[in-house]
Amino acid sequence: MKLIFLGAPGAGKGTIATAVSKEYGIPQVSTGDLFREAVKNGTELGQRVKGIMERGELVPDEVTVDLVRERLSRPDTAAGYILDGFPRTVPQAEALAGFQRLDAAINFKCGDEVVISRLSGRRVCRSCGAIYHVKNIPPRREGVCDRCGGELYTRDDDRDESIRNRLRVYREQTEPLISFYRRKSELREIDSAQSVEDSIRQLRPVLQALRKRS
Ligand SMILES: [Zn+2]
Numbered sequence: 001m002k003l004i005f006l007g008a009p010g011a012g013k014g015t016i017a018t019a020v021s022k023e024y025g026i027p028q029v030s031t032g033d034l035f036r037e038a039v040k041n042g043t044e045l046g047q048r049v050k051g052i053m054e055r056g057e058l059v060p061d062e063v064t065v066d067l068v069r070e071r072l073s074r075p076d077t078a079a080g081y082i083l084d085g086f087p088r089t090v091p092q093a094e095a096l097a098g099f100q101r102l103d104a105a106i107n108f109k110c111g112d113e114v115v116i117s118r119l120s121g122r123r124v125c126r127s128c129g130a131i132y133h134v135k136n137i138p139p140r141r142e143g144v145c146d147r148c149g150g151e152l153y154t155r156d157d158d159r160d161e162s163i164r165n166r167l168r169v170y171r172e173q174t175e176p177l178i179s180f181y182r183r184k185s186e187l188r189e190i191d192s193a194q195s196v197e198d199s200i201r202q203l204r205p206v207l208q209a210l211r212k213r214s
Pocket of ligand 1 (some may be wrong): 033125127128129145146147148149150188
């Protein structure tokens with residue numbers, strides 16, 4: 001099953017992708033991981049990515065597409081994969097369509113209020129990077145990491161104003177993808193306003209149907 005997961009920041013697609021990847025035994029491919037891996041391996045592309053990231057610039061589409069193309073040529077993706085965080089733009093989606101045939105693009109939908117409450121409640125450990133949520137995954141002691149005793153803080157990215165800004169960027173850049181996949185009849189939609197478990201419950205019959213078809 002070759003899948004793309006779409007959704008606004010805070011829609012839960014990363015967490016859902018991790019769970020589905022385990023349940024169905026197909027790898028979760030995220031561009032963030034690909035960038036880090038390329039930099040670590042010091043490949044030619046990796047050195048380019050490193051320079052771009054050090055200058056704080058966005059990795060250009062053609063570099064991202066090359067990394068994804070290489071990743072999807074490895075044998076562990078033969079039975080399928082979940083693309084998480086790619087494509088982000090219509091030109092990236094068009095490039096992907098040039099070398100991969102997808103089964104579906106799954107859009108995880110939830111309202112802005114849900115996203116804002118999820119992201120603004122997020123706390124991260126300064127020492128070990130563990131993630132908490134004031135309501136959904138509270139630490140045993142407020143402001144203190146269960147794992148290492150480190151201090152929990154709110155990332156700048158998760159402040160109200162930044163969240164609204166991220167949602168705006170998402171809408172401008174990524175929402176056109178939803179129309180793109182709808183036109184190709186590859187779009188499926190899941191309501192992700194409830195829990196991760198609830199989203200996965202909705203997703204299973206969709207994936208079963210896709211499996212039968214292929
Ligand atoms: Zn910690």
